Amino acid sequence: MGEDGPTIVTIAERAGVSIASVSRVLNGQSARPETTERVLAAADALGYVPNAVARSLKSRRTNHIAFAMADIGNPVYLAMVREIQQVLRAAGYRLVLHSTDADVDDELEVLRGLGQRYVDGLILCPLRVTSGHLAELTRAPVPVVVIGSVPDGQPVDSVRADSRTGVSLAVRHLYEQGRRRIGFVNGPVDTVPGAARDAGFRAALAEVGLAYEESRVEIGDFYVEGGARAADRLLARADVDALLCANDLMAVGALRTLREHGRDVPADVAVVGMDDTDLATTTWPPLTSVGLGSAERGRRAAELLIDRITGATARAGSPRQILVRPRLAVRGSSR
Amino acid sequence: MGEDGPTIVTIAERAGVSIASVSRVLNGQSARPETTERVLAAADALGYVPNAVARSLKSRRTNHIAFAMADIGNPVYLAMVREIQQVLRAAGYRLVLHSTDADVDDELEVLRGLGQRYVDGLILCPLRVTSGHLAELTRAPVPVVVIGSVPDGQPVDSVRADSRTGVSLAVRHLYEQGRRRIGFVNGPVDTVPGAARDAGFRAALAEVGLAYEESRVEIGDFYVEGGARAADRLLARADVDALLCANDLMAVGALRTLREHGRDVPADVAVVGMDDTDLATTTWPPLTSVGLGSAERGRRAAELLIDRITGATARAGSPRQILVRPRLAVRGSSR
DNA sequence: TTGTACGCGTTATCAT
DNA sequence: ATGATAACGCGTACAA
Numbered sequence: 001m002g003e004d005g006p007t008i009v010t011i012a013e014r015a016g017v018s019i020a021s022v023s024r025v026l027n028g029q030s031a032r033p034e035t036t037e038r039v040l041a042a043a044d045a046l047g048y049v050p051n052a053v054a055r056s057l058k059s060r061r062t063n064h065i066a067f068a069m070a071d072i073g074n075p076v077y078l079a080m081v082r083e084i085q086q087v088l089r090a091a092g093y094r095l096v097l098h099s100t101d102a103d104v105d106d107e108l109e110v111l112r113g114l115g116q117r118y119v120d121g122l123i124l125c126p127l128r129v130t131s132g133h134l135a136e137l138t139r140a141p142v143p144v145v146v147i148g149s150v151p152d153g154q155p156v157d158s159v160r161a162d163s164r165t166g167v168s169l170a171v172r173h174l175y176e177q178g179r180r181r182i183g184f185v186n187g188p189v190d191t192v193p194g195a196a197r198d199a200g201f202r203a204a205l206a207e208v209g210l211a212y213e214e215s216r217v218e219i220g221d222f223y224v225e226g227g228a229r230a231a232d233r234l235l236a237r238a239d240v241d242a243l244l245c246a247n248d249l250m251a252v253g254a255l256r257t258l259r260e261h262g263r264d265v266p267a268d269v270a271v272v273g274m275d276d277t278d279l280a281t282t283t284w285p286p287l288t289s290v291g292l293g294s295a296e297r298g299r300r301a302a303e304l305l306i307d308r309i310t311g312a313t314a315r316a317g318s319p320r321q322i323l324v325r326p327r328l329a330v331r332g333s334s335r
Numbered sequence: 336m337g338e339d340g341p342t343i344v345t346i347a348e349r350a351g352v353s354i355a356s357v358s359r360v361l362n363g364q365s366a367r368p369e370t371t372e373r374v375l376a377a378a379d380a381l382g383y384v385p386n387a388v389a390r391s392l393k394s395r396r397t398n399h400i401a402f403a404m405a406d407i408g409n410p411v412y413l414a415m416v417r418e419i420q421q422v423l424r425a426a427g428y429r430l431v432l433h434s435t436d437a438d439v440d441d442e443l444e445v446l447r448g449l450g451q452r453y454v455d456g457l458i459l460c461p462l463r464v465t466s467g468h469l470a471e472l473t474r475a476p477v478p479v480v481v482i483g484s485v486p487d488g489q490p491v492d493s494v495r496a497d498s499r500t501g502v503s504l505a506v507r508h509l510y511e512q513g514r515r516r517i518g519f520v521n522g523p524v525d526t527v528p529g530a531a532r533d534a535g536f537r538a539a540l541a542e543v544g545l546a547y548e549e550s551r552v553e554i555g556d557f558y559v560e561g562g563a564r565a566a567d568r569l570l571a572r573a574d575v576d577a578l579l580c581a582n583d584l585m586a587v588g589a590l591r592t593l594r595e596h597g598r599d600v601p602a603d604v605a606v607v608g609m610d611d612t613d614l615a616t617t618t619w620p621p622l623t624s625v626g627l628g629s630a631e632r633g634r635r636a637a638e639l640l641i642d643r644i645t646g647a648t649a650r651a652g653s654p655r656q657i658l659v660r661p662r663l664a665v666r667g668s669s670r
Numbered sequence: 671t672t673g674t675a676c677g678c679g680t681t682a683t684c685a686t
Numbered sequence: 687a688t689g690a691t692a693a694c695g696c697g698t699a700c701a702a
Contacts, residue, residue, distance in 0.1 A: 005476050007695055018673045023697055032671060047474045052385070052451035053391045054695035057678050062388070062452070072432065073413050073613070080432065082409060084372060094448065097407065097417065097432035113429065114389035117679095118399070118453070139382045141340050224617060252617045259619065282587045284619050285593065342679055353689045368688060389679035392694050452695095532677060 006046035015042040019170045026050070050222030056117070064117045065305065067081055068098040068110045070127045074222070074249060075277035077125065080147065080298030084099070084123060086300035091310075093120065102127050111136045111144075111308045118191070121305045123147060125192045143308035158303045159322040161292035162237075163193060163274070166208060167244070168327035170272045170290050173328055175208040179270055182210065183240035185230045185250050187222040193208075197246045197274070198317060216240055217317050220250045227253030235261055241269060248273040251287055256334070270334040285332030293324035341381035361385070391452070399639065401454045403433040403445045403464045409557070409584060410612035412460065415482065415633030417565030419458060422637035428455065428574060437462050441450075446471045446479075456640045457534055458482060458633075462526045478643035480636045484527050492639045494657040496627035498528060498609070501661035502535030502579070503542060505607045505625050509577045509665055514605055514668060517545065518575035520565045520585050522557040526578040529554075532581045532609070551575055555585045562588030577669070583608040583615055586622055590668070611662075623635040624642040628659035635659070 008022040015022065015038040015291060025031050025039040042048075056062045064087055069077040085095050096119065100106040108125055111133065114122055122140070125147040126133060137144055137156050146158040174182055184201050187194040205212050215238045220230035227250025231243065235257065244259070245251035251273030255265060263269050265285055276291030299321050306312045343357040350357065350373040360374040374466050377383075391397045400423055404412040420430050430455065435441040446468065448663065449457055457475070460482040461468060468595055472479055472491050481493040520534050522529040540547050547575055550573045555565035562585025566578065578593075580586035586608030590600060598604050600620055608615060611626030637659050642648045 008697095009695080019696085020673060020675095024672090027697080031671085035671080048477045049447075049474060050451055051392075051396070051695055052389055052448065052453050054452075054678090055697080056388045057386075057392050057680090058697050059696080060678075062453070066431075072407055072416055073410075078408050084438070085434065090570075092687075095434075096401075097434065099420065099430075099432065101420070102528075109429075112384075113387065115388075116385055118387050118397070126567075139384060224613070256617070256619075278559070282591070282614075283617070284591075285685085334629045344679080350696085354680085355682085355689055356687085362681085365687080370687080386679050389694090390681075392678090392696090393682085478691075499700090520676045 003092065006048045007042075007051070008048075010046055011039060011042045011048055016283065017040050019166050030280065054334075055069065057194055059119075060260050062118060064096055064119045065093045065121045065123070065309075066110070067123045067125070068100055068107065070100055070102040070107075070112070072097065072099040074247075074276040075279050076247065076292075078278065078295040080125065080301075081136055083298035084302040086222045087299055087306065091306045093306075097162070102217070104128055104130060104132070106190035108132050108136060117141060121145075121309050123305055129192060130137065143305055145305045146306075147297050147301050149196070155316075155319050157299045157308065157320050159297045159303075159304065159324065160332055161294075161297060161324050162204065162326055163196045163292055164200035166274060166292050166328075167197055168204040168276070169326055169328040170182050170244050170288075171201070171210075172208060173288070174270055174272065174334065175210070175274045177242075177266075178230050178269060179242035180210065181216065181238075181240045181247045182242045182244060183192075183216045183218070183234050183238060185218050185220050185234065185243060185245045185254055187220060187246045187250070189219070191222075201244070211289040213238070220246070220253070222249060224249050224253040224256075226250065228257045229253075231257040232261075242272045243269055245273050248275045248277045248287060248289055251333075252279060252283055255283055255287070265289055266332065266334050272334055276329050280329065280331065284331070285328070288331045288334035289327055289329050291327045293326065297323050341378075341383045342386070343383075344378045345381055346374060346377045346383055346428045349489040350374045382574055385666065388456060394398045395452075396455050397453060399454045400427055400428045400458070401429055401431050401433055401445070401449045402458045402460070403435055403442065403449070404455065404460045405435055405437040405442075407432065407434040408641040409625070410614050411582065411610040411614065411627075412417060415460065415636075416628040417636040418633035419632045422634055426641045428641075431583065439463055439465060439467070443467050446475065447559070451609050456480075456644050458636050462528065464527060470621045478640055480640045480643075482632050482636050484531070484647060486591055490651075492636075492655050494636045494639065494659065494662060496629075496659050497661055498531040498627055499535035499538065501609060501625040501627050501663075502532055503539040503562050504542075504661055505538070505579050505609070505623075506539035506545075507603055508665065509607065509669065510545070511580070512577075514577035515545065516551065516573075517577045517579060518551040518555050518569050518573060518578045519554070520555050520562055520578060520589055522555060522581045522585070524554070526557075527579065528557075528651060538656050548573070552663050554558065555581070555588070557584060558580055558593075561585065563592045564627065565586070566592040567596075570598075578604055578606050580606065580608050581613045583610045583622060583624055586624070586668075587614055590618055590622070601667065601669050607669055611664050615664065619670070623666045623669035626664055628661065631659050
C-alpha cells in the first residue's frame with residue numbers, strides 16, 4: 001500500500017531536476033545529454049507509466065474514437081468495424097468498440113458517457129432512434145456520426161443504407177426466378193431497419209404486381225433462433241415458394257427450418273438474406289443476399305467523423321447525409 | 336468558434352454561486368432549494384455535459400474495463416464478451432472492446448495505451464505471448480487478467496483452456512466412431528493455441544495407438560478461407576476418414592471444401608471443430624465441436640479482475656491460474 | 671538549457 | 687448551506 005505509481009514529480013525528485021525537464025525529456029524534446037540520461041534512468045527504475053487521463057485533460061484529446069453497435073455478434077457490424085478501423089488507424093486514432101445489446105438505455109448511456117470526453121468522436125449505429133437519442137446527439141460535446149436514419153433537420157452527419165431499394169432488388173430477383181408466393185421474415189417493425197424493410201417489401205410487391213398477404217409475413221428478432229422460429233410459424237400456415245429474410249442471421253435460421261421441414265432450397269423454396277455478410281458464403285446452399293454496403297457505410301462514416309474532428313469541416317457546419325447503394329449477390333439459395 | 340463547452344465555472348457564473356455549490360448540486364448533495372434550482376437551470380440552459388476525463392483525474396477511476404482480443408470476427412470471443420459484459424455490468428463497470436487484428440505490436444500498444452489509466456482494468460486474450468507482453472504486464476498500472484497461457488511465475492492472473500485434453504476428447508471420439516485416418520487442420524504453431532493443439536494432437540494419437548503422419552497435418556490461419564484451402568491441400572495428398580480442425584471457423588471452411596470434393600460428411604469424412612461456437616449449429620450437417628469453455632473463461636476472468644480492482648484480493652497478491660475443462664458436443668458431422 | 675508557475679475541469683476539505 | 691482553495695498529473699508559457 002502507499003505504492004501509488006510514480007509521476008513526473010517522483011522522477012524529478014529522483015533525477016534531481018524539475019518536472020519541466022522530465023516532461024521535456026519524456027516527450028523527446030532537446031535537453032542536455034546528462035539530464036536526458038538521468039531522467040530516463042529514473043523513469044525506468046521507477047517503472048514510470050504516463051497517465052493518459054491527465055494528459056488528455058491538458059491536451060483535450062484522447063486519440064480514441066468509439067463505435068457503438070447493437071450487438072457484436074451480428075456479422076453485419078464486422079464489415080463496418082474493419083473499414084472503420086482502417087480509416088481511423090490511418091488518421092492516427094484508435095478504435096474502441098461498444099456493444100449495447102440493442103438496449104436503448106444502454107445506448108443512451110454510451111452516448112452520454114462516451115461523449116464525455118473519453119473519446120474524440122463517436123460512430124453510432126442504433127437500432128432505434130428515440131427522442132432521447134436526438135436530445136443527446138445535439139448536446140454531445142464531441143462529433144458524432146450516425147450509421148442509420150436520422151430525421152431530417154437534425155444537426156448530425158449520417159450514413160444510411162437504402163434498404164427499401166435493397167428489398168426491391170430481392171423481390172424483383174425472386175419474381176424473375178418465377179416465384180409468386182414470396183414470404184417475408186422481418187425483424188421488429190419498431191426498429192429502424194425493420195420499419196424500412198417492411199415499407200420496402202410492400203412497395204416492392206406492388207412494383208411487380210403481387211398482392212401483400214398478411215399470412216406470408218412473420219416477425220423474428222434479427223437472430224438465428226428467432227429467424228428459425230419465425231420461419232417455422234410461417235411455413236405452418238402459408239404455402240410459399242420463396243422466403244425473404246430481413247438479415248442473414250435470420251436467413252440462416254430459415255435455412256435450418258426449411259431443411260427440418262424437408263423442403264429443398266432452392267427447388268421448393270428460394271431463400272434470400274440481407275446484409276451479404278461473411279455468413280452468406282458459409283451456408284449450404286450459399287445464400288443469396290442483398291448487400292447494403294456495410295463496409296462502405298463504415299468507411300464513409302469514419303471519413304465524415306475524421307473530417308469533423310480535424311476541423312476540415314467546421315464542427316457546426318451543416319449536416320451531411322450519405323446514402324449507400326445496395327447490391328444483390330445471387331448465390332445458390334435462389335437459382 | 337470559441338464556443339468551448341460549458342464547465343462548472345460557466346455554470347457558477349451564470350447561477351451566481353460558487354463552483355463548489357455547482358459540484359454539490361450536480362452530484363445530488365443537499366443544498367438550498369433555490370440554489371439547486373438556479374444551478375440546474377443554468378446547467379440545462381448551457382447544455383452542460385460533465386467532463387469525465389477531469390473527473391477521472393480526480394477520482395482515479397474511469398468505471399471502464401477493456402477486453403482486447405485478436406479479432407472480433409471470431410465467434411469464440413463472442414461468448415467471452417457476453418459473459419464478461421454481464422459480470423462487469425453487475426459490478427457497475429462498462430466494457431470497451433479492442434480488436435487488435437492479431438497484430439502483436441497493436442496488442443502491445445493497447446496494453447500500454449489502455450493501461451495508462453483510460454480503464455480501471457484489462458482483460459487480454461492474446462494469440463501470442465511475447466517477452467514484450469510480459470514486460471508490459473508487470474509494469475501495467477492497472478490490474479490485468481490474461482485469458483490464455485502465461486509462463487509460470489509471471490505475476491498475473493490467468494484463465495486458460497485445457498486444449499490438450501480438448502484435442503484428446505475429439506480424437507478419442509473419432510477413434511470410437513471407427514476412424515483411423517484422422518487428418519488435422521491446425522492454426523500456426525507459433526501461436527499459443529496452435530502450439531497447444533499440436534502437442535495435444537500428437538499426444539492424443541499416441542493415447543489411442545495411432546501413428547502421427549506428417550501428410551495428414553496441414554496449417555491454416557484460424558479463418559474460414561484459410562481452413563478451406565488447408566483442407567484442400569490436405570485432401571489432395573492424403574486419404575483421411577476424419578478431419579479435426581483447430582477451430583470452428585476453419586471447420587466451416589473444411590466442410591465447404593469437402594462438399595466441393597464430393598465427399599459426404601460424415602459418411603466419407605467426419606469433421607470436428609473446436610470452440611463450440613454458435614457457428615456449430617448453423618452448418619449442415621451441424622458441427623461436432625470441442626467446447627473449450629469460452630463462456631466460462633470469460634466469466635472467470637472478469638471475476639478475477641473485479642476481485643483485484645475492488646481490492647478483495649490485494650493488488651500484489653500472488654497470481655492465480657484457473658484451468659477450464661473442455662467438453663465435447665457431438666453433432667451430425669461425426670455420427 | 672533549465673526551473674517556476676499556471677491551467678486543464680473536477681472533487682473534496684476546510685472555514686465561514 | 688456556502689465559498690475559497692487545494693489537489694489530481696501533465697504540458698508549457700515565461701523567466702532566469
